[in-house]
Amino acid sequence: MKISNPLVPIIAIIILISLTLSLSGCWDRREPDVLGFITMAAFDIKPDSGLFRVIVQVANPLGEEGGQQEGGGGGGKKPPFWVVEATGHTIYEAIKNLEVLSSRKLVWTHNEAVLFSEELSRKGIRRVLDFLDREREPRPTARPFVVQGDVRRLLEADFPLEETGATAVSKQLFSIRLERSVLPDVESLRILFHHLAAPGLELILPRIAVLEQEGKDREKSGRINPARISGAAVFRGDRLVGFLDDRETSGYLWLKGDVSRATLVLKCPGSEEELLTVEVFESDAKLEPKIEGDRVRFKASIRAESSIQEFACRDLPLEEEFINSLNRRMAIVIRNEIAMSLEKARELEADVFGLGNIIYRTRPRDWKRLEEKWEEIFPAVMVDIEVEAVIRRYGLVLEPIKIR
Amino acid sequence: MFREKIVNRQLFFFLFMQRTTIVISFLPALTSGRALQDAWISGLLAFFSSAVIIFVVGRLAVAFPGKSIIQYSQELLGSIPGKLLPLFYLFLFLYMTATDIRLYAEVLKTGFLPETPIVVIMGIMMLTAVIVVYAGLEPLGRCADIIFPVFLLMILGSLLFPLPQADFRNLQPVLYGGWSPVLVGAITPTVISAQYTNMAMLVPSVQEPQKSLGAALWSILFGSLVLALFAALAVSVLGPDEGARAAFPVFKMIKSIRVSEFLERIEPLVIFAWGLGLFITNSVNLYSGSRGLSQLLGLKDNRPLLLPMAVIAVTFAIQKYRDYFELKQFFEPETCAPVIFFIIFFPMIILWGAYLLRRPGNRNRR
Numbered sequence: 001m002k003i004s005n006p007l008v009p010i011i012a013i014i015i016l017i018s019l020t021l022s023l024s025g026c027w028d029r030r031e032p033d034v035l036g037f038i039t040m041a042a043f044d045i046k047p048d049s050g051l052f053r054v055i056v057q058v059a060n061p062l063g064e065e066g067g068q069q070e071g072g073g074g075g076g077k078k079p080p081f082w083v084v085e086a087t088g089h090t091i092y093e094a095i096k097n098l099e100v101l102s103s104r105k106l107v108w109t110h111n112e113a114v115l116f117s118e119e120l121s122r123k124g125i126r127r128v129l130d131f132l133d134r135e136r137e138p139r140p141t142a143r144p145f146v147v148q149g150d151v152r153r154l155l156e157a158d159f160p161l162e163e164t165g166a167t168a169v170s171k172q173l174f175s176i177r178l179e180r181s182v183l184p185d186v187e188s189l190r191i192l193f194h195h196l197a198a199p200g201l202e203l204i205l206p207r208i209a210v211l212e213q214e215g216k217d218r219e220k221s222g223r224i225n226p227a228r229i230s231g232a233a234v235f236r237g238d239r240l241v242g243f244l245d246d247r248e249t250s251g252y253l254w255l256k257g258d259v260s261r262a263t264l265v266l267k268c269p270g271s272e273e274e275l276l277t278v279e280v281f282e283s284d285a286k287l288e289p290k291i292e293g294d295r296v297r298f299k300a301s302i303r304a305e306s307s308i309q310e311f312a313c314r315d316l317p318l319e320e321e322f323i324n325s326l327n328r329r330m331a332i333v334i335r336n337e338i339a340m341s342l343e344k345a346r347e348l349e350a351d352v353f354g355l356g357n358i359i360y361r362t363r364p365r366d367w368k369r370l371e372e373k374w375e376e377i378f379p380a381v382m383v384d385i386e387v388e389a390v391i392r393r394y395g396l397v398l399e400p401i402k403i404r
Numbered sequence: 405m406f407r408e409k410i411v412n413r414q415l416f417f418f419l420f421m422q423r424t425t426i427v428i429s430f431l432p433a434l435t436s437g438r439a440l441q442d443a444w445i446s447g448l449l450a451f452f453s454s455a456v457i458i459f460v461v462g463r464l465a466v467a468f469p470g471k472s473i474i475q476y477s478q479e480l481l482g483s484i485p486g487k488l489l490p491l492f493y494l495f496l497f498l499y500m501t502a503t504d505i506r507l508y509a510e511v512l513k514t515g516f517l518p519e520t521p522i523v524v525i526m527g528i529m530m531l532t533a534v535i536v537v538y539a540g541l542e543p544l545g546r547c548a549d550i551i552f553p554v555f556l557l558m559i560l561g562s563l564l565f566p567l568p569q570a571d572f573r574n575l576q577p578v579l580y581g582g583w584s585p586v587l588v589g590a591i592t593p594t595v596i597s598a599q600y601t602n603m604a605m606l607v608p609s610v611q612e613p614q615k616s617l618g619a620a621l622w623s624i625l626f627g628s629l630v631l632a633l634f635a636a637l638a639v640s641v642l643g644p645d646e647g648a649r650a651a652f653p654v655f656k657m658i659k660s661i662r663v664s665e666f667l668e669r670i671e672p673l674v675i676f677a678w679g680l681g682l683f684i685t686n687s688v689n690l691y692s693g694s695r696g697l698s699q700l701l702g703l704k705d706n707r708p709l710l711l712p713m714a715v716i717a718v719t720f721a722i723q724k725y726r727d728y729f730e731l732k733q734f735f736e737p738e739t740c741a742p743v744i745f746f747i748i749f750f751p752m753i754i755l756w757g758a759y760l761l762r763r764p765g766n767r768n769r770r
């Protein structure tokens with residue numbers, strides 16, 4: 001095809017030149033120097049007025065750099081984050097009220113953690129969730145927590161090893177989930193939204209307990225990490241009804257087959273005082289419902305593989321018989337943890353294990369019948385626990401040190 | 405007169421990208437109807453019903469090699485009714501263009517560019533389409549050749565990255581609500597196959613038209629697979645309720661995943677794939693529309709029509725849908741099915757009737 005019209009090249013050049021105009025930016029251009037990045041947000045409710053309270057931690061670019069030598073500039077350094085709060089009748093109103101108090105436009109795209117205060121959780125978190133789900137900025141990858149204690153104090157707290165509380169909390173959750181089995185598996189808002197909507201399943205969230213820090217001295221090396229993250233908050237619908245402690249949370253994870261590492265302390269066979277420690281490094285759970293009319297029983301088969309981590313029992317050879325007895329002891333400990341968590345869940349009438357969900361998924365016909373009555377049926381559900389625990393290996397040495 | 409030719413490979417690329425673009429936008433079957441975790445079955449079922457549309461449209465196109473629907477309908481029905489009937493199709497091309505750009509503009513405005521006027525987003529999309537159609541059908545085919553591998557990689561990426569976070573137990577129980585929600589869920593993906601009416605304008609320019617029907621069927625097969633995979637994946641990652649509640653489930657799914665502690669925020673993958681696919685979709689619709697109109701009016705060239713048609717498409721996109729709610733409502737099975745089926749099948753029944761009556765076999769019997 002030949003270009004015949006002499007105007008065509010000229011028009012093309014004009015178009016090309018005018019295209020450069022678009023390089024100058026668009027309507028939605030936002031330079032980072034006018035933005036304040038929220039790293040962690042806490043939601044609370046005022047008990048007297050019923051107003052929502054939103055507290056955010058904003059990364060402060062003017063803050064002190066980690067690892068810099070002191071003595072530069074006399075006027076006192078700014079901390080690497082800033083905490084600000086506002087109230088409103090709705091969450092969104094409260095958030096827009098924050099803008100009045102901030103020199104920069106607050107953006108939610110880098111929000112890493114979402115904290116719900118205990119009071120708000122007891123009243124219901126539904127109205128907070130809609131904002132997080134609907135708005136385009138907050139990401140569903142943020143990690144949700146329920147905070148026991150003063151939320152604002154947690155946001156303001158100085159974590160010994162991290163610049164901002166948001167990184168600290170999120171790293172702490174990550175490493176605890178790897179190293180211990182004391183936190184439930186709801187690690188992002190995505191899972192939270194799903195668990196709220198799924199039939200026959202109640203929500204469970206990681207719990208943070210705020211620890212008191214004496215003084216604000218950043219130089220002190222013995223200062224306390226302000227957050228203890230362990231245990232779980234149990235919800236019925238969107239309302240908090242109670243907490244699971246560490247061992248109960250462990251029991252919950254055993255039933256879910258989601259234990260990545262669990263530390264178990266056992267008594268040495270043949271001795272009441274001496275203890276040894278095993279660590280579970282792999283586990284797996286299978287739950288099978290048996291339904292007769294309105295009576296529901298579950299058969300839970302749990303398998304756990306572990307290794308001996310600490311073995312200071314005197315005069316005990318590592319023999320088959322001894323290992324077998326350890327395996328039995330381990331199974332009992334695991335069974336006890338599961339029984340504890342089941343007991344607690346029955347007491348709270350909250351099916352956090354998703355037993356109803358298992359029926360819904362595998363026996364949909366029965367679920368259609370049971371769905372309406374599930375809340376009444378759940379506390380009466382019996383779970384037969386079968387644990388197969390095996391010690392697979394025992395570290396770099398066989399017997400403990402022999403002291404003459 | 406010089407005739408531009410494309411090959412069946414390019415036809416396949418056009419049709420596949422058209423299909424997949426709309427699939428990754430609002431994920432029909434999951435967001436329309438109440439199939440929930442069974443949406444992937446609806447997606448697969450839509451293959452069969454869409455194949456019917458393809459056969460109805462494509463078979464006639466193949467029967468009249470080198471002639472578009474505008475030309476053979478005049479041959480079959482005579483001058484005046486033969487000119488009136490294709491108006492349905494020309495309207496459909498405009499309708500599809502308007503709906504597609506409005507969808508894309510809505511997601512950009514909701515998700516990324518809240519301050520940018522919607523006209524600007526739509527106008528720019530249409531302008532690129534005008535430029536490539538002005539260059540002609542062959543350049544458009546070559547664009548598809550270049551874009552397709554990139555598009556495919558992005559689609560594969562957005563299918564693979566969420567896998568580690570997918571919990572396939574969410575797909576259970578299968579057929580909880582019985583077959584009826586699944587069948588209803590298959591309606592919207594079938595309606596979207598209205599895009600295959602483009603064959604009525606494209607097949608005349610294909611080098612081996614007798615193989616075009618095959619290319620189209622392959623494209624709907626792969627398109628349906630992509631729909632089923634995305635539906636299954638979105639349900640596995642987000643959960644059935646959350647997936648069905650989302651305005652743009654694929655986008656939401658990609659936004660929700662953390663591939664590892666270090667890799668997240670991979671949604672540009674979807675948005676770029678969508679943008680590229682929409683460029684092809686719009687251009688093909690605009691080509692079909694302008695080509696059809698120029699043949700109807702007896703013009704030699706379709707180029708003078710492009711800019712005015714683009715302006716009309718943008719205006720129509722704004723006029724047709726008052727808000728996103730109305731757009732969403734349009735894609736509900738009960739709203740869109742009658743509209744589109746009337747536009748596709750009404751002219752087709754008449755044309756097929758005329759075609760069957762005129763077949764040599766019939767004439768001999770008479």
